[in-house]
Amino acid sequence: MSKPSFLAKAVAVFGCLIASSSPFAVADDEDSPNILFILADDLAWSDLGCYGHPWHDTPHLDRLASEGARFTQAYSPAPICSASRASILTGKTPARLQFEFVTKNEPGRQKIDFPTPMSAPPLTLNLPLKERTIAECLKDEGYQTAFFGKWHVSSHHERYLGWSPTHGPVKQGFEIAEEDYGAHPYDWQHSPIETITEVGKFASDSMVQRVGDFLRQEHDRPYFAMASSFYVHTPVRTPCQWLREKYDARVPSDSKKRKNRIEYAAFLETFDHHVGQILDSLEESGQADRTIVVFCSDNGGHPEYTANAPLRGSKWNLYEGGIRVPMIVRWPDVVQPQTEIKRPVIGYDLLPTMVDWAGGNPPKCDGESFADSLRGKSTSTGEPRPLIWHFPYYHPEKGFAKAPDSIGIDDFATSRTRPQSAIRRGRYKLLQFAEDNRVELYDLSSDIGEQKDLSTQQAELTSQLRRELQRTLQQHNARFPITK
Numbered sequence: 365m366s367k368p369s370f371l372a373k374a375v376a377v378f379g380c381l382i383a384s385s386s387p388f389a390v391a392d393d394e395d396s397p398n399i400l401f402i403l404a405d406d407l408a409w410s411d412l413g414c415y416g417h418p419w420h421d422t423p424h425l426d427r428l429a430s431e432g433a434r435f436t437q438a439y440s441p442a443p444i445c446s447a448s449r450a451s452i453l454t455g456k457t458p459a460r461l462q463f464e465f466v467t468k469n470e471p472g473r474q475k476i477d478f479p480t481p482m483s484a485p486p487l488t489l490n491l492p493l494k495e496r497t498i499a500e501c502l503k504d505e506g507y508q509t510a511f512f513g514k515w516h517v518s519s520h521h522e523r524y525l526g527w528s529p530t531h532g533p534v535k536q537g538f539e540i541a542e543e544d545y546g547a548h549p550y551d552w553q554h555s556p557i558e559t560i561t562e563v564g565k566f567a568s569d570s571m572v573q574r575v576g577d578f579l580r581q582e583h584d585r586p587y588f589a590m591a592s593s594f595y596v597h598t599p600v601r602t603p604c605q606w607l608r609e610k611y612d613a614r615v616p617s618d619s620k621k622r623k624n625r626i627e628y629a630a631f632l633e634t635f636d637h638h639v640g641q642i643l644d645s646l647e648e649s650g651q652a653d654r655t656i657v658v659f660c661s662d663n664g665g666h667p668e669y670t671a672n673a674p675l676r677g678s679k680w681n682l683y684e685g686g687i688r689v690p691m692i693v694r695w696p697d698v699v700q701p702q703t704e705i706k707r708p709v710i711g712y713d714l715l716p717t718m719v720d721w722a723g724g725n726p727p728k729c730d731g732e733s734f735a736d737s738l739r740g741k742s743t744s745t746g747e748p749r750p751l752i753w754h755f756p757y758y759h760p761e762k763g764f765a766k767a768p769d770s771i772g773i774d775d776f777a778t779s780r781t782r783p784q785s786a787i788r789r790g791r792y793k794l795l796q797f798a799e800d801n802r803v804e805l806y807d808l809s810s811d812i813g814e815q816k817d818l819s820t821q822q823a824e825l826t827s828q829l830r831r832e833l834q835r836t837l838q839q840h841n842a843r844f845p846i847t848k
Contacts, residue, residue, distance in 0.1 A: 566604060653697070664685045
């Protein structure tokens with residue numbers, strides 16, 4: 365074989381210099397997996413068939429779980445939408461981001477329809493552009509980035525949930541970003557949908573079609589696609605009369621909020637159908653074998669539509685029902701089918717995990733990669749790490765005066781949530797309530813419903829966790845409510 369000429373050597377060296385001077389890394393198309401991230405809205409931990417629900421039909425999500433890993437102790441970073449989504453996107457806690465509540469149309473403070481002893485911090489409207497998102501990190505690794513659906517980490521523009529022109533997805537690293545309500549009832553006032561009686565038929569959803577179109581097209585580099593669904597957020601209404609009839613015959617006659625639960629079951633099956641359509645598009649693209657699919661919810665379920673049992677609480681509070689969520693990961697040829705992962709993980713772990721999958725080094729953040737757990741490797745290093753939550757606000761803003769004070773299991777009512785924080789370390793979880801500095805301690809390994817407060821019985825552990833919670837929040841520069 366002849367030696368390469370001087371010219372050939374020069375061309376090769378020049379090519380390396382060009383590559384190294386590029387502002388973006390060039391991903392290895394053969395080794396770098398695509399990442400498809402499907403984010404549900406307000407889906408409860410116990411809503412899916414694969415998580416044990418007795419009458420919800422969710423065949424597509426159940427199949428996804430059977431083909432990959434189902435996490436049993438996955439958490440959202442917050443019990444509410446905007447704070448959770450901002451944390452997921454950045455790998456930072458809502459406390460560190462100082463984005464702990466839901467975005468609004470204008471700045472200011474909460475207006476509660478009942479006297480409260482404390483005042484919550486000023487409202488945060490936008491995820492700061494200085495924060496690096498998953499999309500920006502993966503774009504630097506040579507990925508094409510695309511976003512579809514619900515954004516909700518910036519102030520509303522022109523309409524409810526309308527994307528901000530200054531703080532929307534394209535300003536946070538997404539090269540392709542398409543805003544669309546799809547068939548969700550948010551848009552019914554503009555595009556009403558006729559009643560559907562034919563069994564097995566669903567309304568066409570343009571947002572899902574956009575996702576499918578993206579997945580089926582040719583890609584010259586690996587992609588990160590985020591399909592952020594509006595389902596199963598209120599308003600919970602379905603045009604599918606056949607689904608209502610199906611669940612009317614299935615939901616027990618003595619069920620609390622039975623009418624709501626029938627409508628919700630139909631709504632959820634519609635969402636599962638959408639997931640199935642997205643996964644079908646992935647199969648049609650020929651890229652399914654090299655695509656990691658991640659599915660999770662942004663927070664717990666709405667208390668007036670779904671049962672969060674065996675968990676206590678719901679969306680808006682820091683009991684398990686508000687923050688423990690379903691999470692499924694399918695990684696062909698890496699994750700064994702029907703894998704169950706008990707390791708506690710949280711939404712702000714997704715950024716470092718996805719950057720790990722892409723072969724990069726994540727920026728400094730509060731999460732840690734759980735990629736090794738998916739590969740079947742033990743990551744235990746002794747003392748379990750703490751998970752942190754911080755919710756320095758009141759809820760509901762309208763209706764607080766009439767809302768019940770107690771928070772139980774399957775109350776089917778929106779209770780009063782007061783400023784609170786929480787820490788989980790290993791099997792123990794401590795909640796601290798800002799108004800009276802009261803704490804509660806639970807052993808989740810034996811009391812998943814948080815019914816037996818151990819704070820008095822285990823005073824030393826309670827004191828340790830309380831100090832660790834406060835120390836961590838201070839390190840995160842957390843904001844706190846102030847006494848009026």
